[in-house]
Amino acid sequence: MNLPKDLFYTKEHEWVKKEDGNVRIGITDFAQDELGDIVFVEMPEVGDEIGADEPFGSVESVKTVSELYAPLSGKVLEVNEELEDSPEFVNESPYDKAWMVVVEPSNPSDVDQLLSAEQYEEAVKKD
Amino acid sequence: MANQDFSLIFERGKKGRTSYSLPEMDVPEMDLDNEFENCYVRSDAPDLPEVSELDIMRHYTGLSRRNYGVDSGFYPLGSCTMKYNPKINEDVASLDGFSHIHPHQDPKTVQGAMEMMYDLQASLSELTGMHDFSLQSAAGAQGEWSGLMMIRAFHEANGDDNRTKVIVPDSAHGTNPASVTVAGFEPVTVQTNENGLVDLEDLKRVVDEETAAMMLTNPNTLGLFETDIMEMAEIVHGAGGKLYYDGANLNAIMGYARPGDMGFDVVHLNLHKTFTGPHGGGGPGSGPVGVTEEFVSYLPKPVLTKKDDQFVFDYDRPASIGRIKPYYGNFGIYLRAYTYIRTMGAEGLKKVSEYAVLNANYLMRRLEKEYVLPYQQHCKHEFVLSGKKQKQLGVRTLDIAKRLLDYGYHPPTIYFPLNVEEAMMTEPTETESKETLDGFIDAMLHISEEAKNEPETVQEAPHQTVVKRMDETTAARKPILRYQK
Numbered sequence: 001m002n003l004p005k006d007l008f009y010t011k012e013h014e015w016v017k018k019e020d021g022n023v024r025i026g027i028t029d030f031a032q033d034e035l036g037d038i039v040f041v042e043m044p045e046v047g048d049e050i051g052a053d054e055p056f057g058s059v060e061s062v063k064t065v066s067e068l069y070a071p072l073s074g075k076v077l078e079v080n081e082e083l084e085d086s087p088e089f090v091n092e093s094p095y096d097k098a099w100m101v102v103v104e105p106s107n108p109s110d111v112d113q114l115l116s117a118e119q120y121e122e123a124v125k126k127d
Numbered sequence: 128m129a130n131q132d133f134s135l136i137f138e139r140g141k142k143g144r145t146s147y148s149l150p151e152m153d154v155p156e157m158d159l160d161n162e163f164e165n166c167y168v169r170s171d172a173p174d175l176p177e178v179s180e181l182d183i184m185r186h187y188t189g190l191s192r193r194n195y196g197v198d199s200g201f202y203p204l205g206s207c208t209m210k211y212n213p214k215i216n217e218d219v220a221s222l223d224g225f226s227h228i229h230p231h232q233d234p235k236t237v238q239g240a241m242e243m244m245y246d247l248q249a250s251l252s253e254l255t256g257m258h259d260f261s262l263q264s265a266a267g268a269q270g271e272w273s274g275l276m277m278i279r280a281f282h283e284a285n286g287d288d289n290r291t292k293v294i295v296p297d298s299a300h301g302t303n304p305a306s307v308t309v310a311g312f313e314p315v316t317v318q319t320n321e322n323g324l325v326d327l328e329d330l331k332r333v334v335d336e337e338t339a340a341m342m343l344t345n346p347n348t349l350g351l352f353e354t355d356i357m358e359m360a361e362i363v364h365g366a367g368g369k370l371y372y373d374g375a376n377l378n379a380i381m382g383y384a385r386p387g388d389m390g391f392d393v394v395h396l397n398l399h400k401t402f403t404g405p406h407g408g409g410g411p412g413s414g415p416v417g418v419t420e421e422f423v424s425y426l427p428k429p430v431l432t433k434k435d436d437q438f439v440f441d442y443d444r445p446a447s448i449g450r451i452k453p454y455y456g457n458f459g460i461y462l463r464a465y466t467y468i469r470t471m472g473a474e475g476l477k478k479v480s481e482y483a484v485l486n487a488n489y490l491m492r493r494l495e496k497e498y499v500l501p502y503q504q505h506c507k508h509e510f511v512l513s514g515k516k517q518k519q520l521g522v523r524t525l526d527i528a529k530r531l532l533d534y535g536y537h538p539p540t541i542y543f544p545l546n547v548e549e550a551m552m553t554e555p556t557e558t559e560s561k562e563t564l565d566g567f568i569d570a571m572l573h574i575s576e577e578a579k580n581e582p583e584t585v586q587e588a589p590h591q592t593v594v595k596r597m598d599e600t601t602a603a604r605k606p607i608l609r610y611q612k
Contacts, residue, residue: 060603062603
């Protein structure tokens with residue numbers, strides 16, 4: 001399982017990367033593998049407020065549609081518009097080309113409450 | 128099958144070839160540009176196929192031979208109740224007195240057709256323990272929406288405007304939360320417990336003064352009977368909410384248990400599933416809605432009723448949620464459902480459920496030896512296996528489904544419900560013989576062996592079909608929806 005150590009994770013299979021007070025968010029390698037070939041990514045708009053543990057978008061694969069749950073509350077600063085035309089990035093490059101949103105957290109210390117790579121791996125194994 | 132022509136209808140024929148001959152024109156020719164604004168007159172002729180009658184026949188006959196339906200083989204598509212549709216249904220539906228009438232006819236001249244619908248409503252009421260039925264809704268999803276709109280109307284009439292939430296189990300059909308949303312409510316999920324049933328503690332947690340209703344199938348999507356239903360009804364009713372029955376799985380309980388007796392307030396049924404309307408190819412469906420007495424005034428109008436000795440459409444229903452379908456819904460399906468109910472009789476329908484449950488349990492117990500069965504208790508009309516064990520060998524549920532095509536079977540519903548990993552939802556229905564079930568079991572057991580010994584045979588399946596593994600991903604990412612030369 002490819003789980004970069006410098007990222008934070010959620011039980012809902014999102015990864016979170018700290019970037020100068022903001023966070024970049026995507027879904028994990030495990031999640032893309034479980035979902036299978038992604039065919040559509042639905043995302044919020046720049047400026048939207050998202051709430052911790054609330055859905056902020058969805059990913060559709062050949063077999064299912066799965067909601068994206070916000071790892072923390074905040075305001076959407078950037079959205080990866082390339083995913084609209086190239087949803088396959090989620091399968092090919094989940095941690096890099098398939099970042100989904102950049103969010104300004106309402107409370108920056110929320111990030112530290114998220115799971116480490118080890119904790120996430122543990123949680124996935126338990127399932 | 129080898130020598131088949133797979134060309135599209137557009138690729139057949141030749142310019143100028145026709146399969147019609149029109150009589151000589153006997154009206155004056157007109158210049159369309161003078162008659163209509165230019166924007167309505169097309170400049171290029173439409174690119175229609177130019178083929179002979181024989182070309183057309185071969186095209187459609189070829190398509191029909193490549194089709195797969197219940198009349199060609201076993202079709203255990205879970206939750207869809209793909210049972211045999213008795214052909215006597217078609218005899219009755221094609222009687223002149225039914226097939227040659229028009230919905231604009233004076234009701235006095237179609238009393239027989241109206242009596243049939245009236246009797247069908249009464250039969251459905253009796254089967255479900257409801258007070259009255261409206262046949263109008265054209266499908267299950269429209270039935271759900273109509274039912275929810277009635278629940279909304281009920282709460283509003285009671286000045287109860289703050290009920291904005293509808294509780295839906297996490298195993299529910301996707302249409303449930305969708306209907307909830309379209310009806311203007313917010314779906315709230317209640318969790319399934321380790322026995323595959325609604326978690327009562329979680330239900331108590333999510334129910335509150337904002338609960339408009341709870342939607343439930345019983346048996347549920349895992350094919351398990353919700354044994355705590357009376358307590359669930361008490362919890363939801365206690366908070367002022369209503370209980371909605373999704374009739375998707377009625378095939379499991381006919382003559383044994385009735386939604387009305389379980390505390391449900393509003394139900395919908397799928398005549399195209401349980402009651403043998405033709406199913407697939409896009410329908411038409413039929414999703415009648417049944418209600419308890421307190422909901423009767425909200426039923427979609429017109430309401431088919433009896434006044435003196437006449438059957439009439441009653442439009443004088445001020446509290447009704449209104450008309451939801453032109454005319455009175457999909458009449459042809461009523462005839463088939465009515466014929467089915469009358470030919471089976473009360474005892475026959477009870478047997479239907481008995482055999483549906485027996486067939487499902489037989490399949491389940493024989494397949495659990497090779498496939499993971501996440502919930503161990505007896506099932507009702509369907510069950511859900513997990514392809515977890517095969518997945519560890521690199522063979523996914525999708526591969527197993529594709530491999531089943533090589534053995535000549537329609538696969539079960541896969542990857543649903545969402546709360547079972549690599550799910551295979553299997554519903555044999557009552558109309559299949561033990562020999563057919565054994566054949567399917569053999570195929571499933573073979574595939575399990577193949578997954579161990581020659582996984583690539585399964586991963587690359589199907590091998591025997593006319594079209595091999597489809598590129599579903601490209602089809603979804605870059606769909607081509609229109610023929611272009």
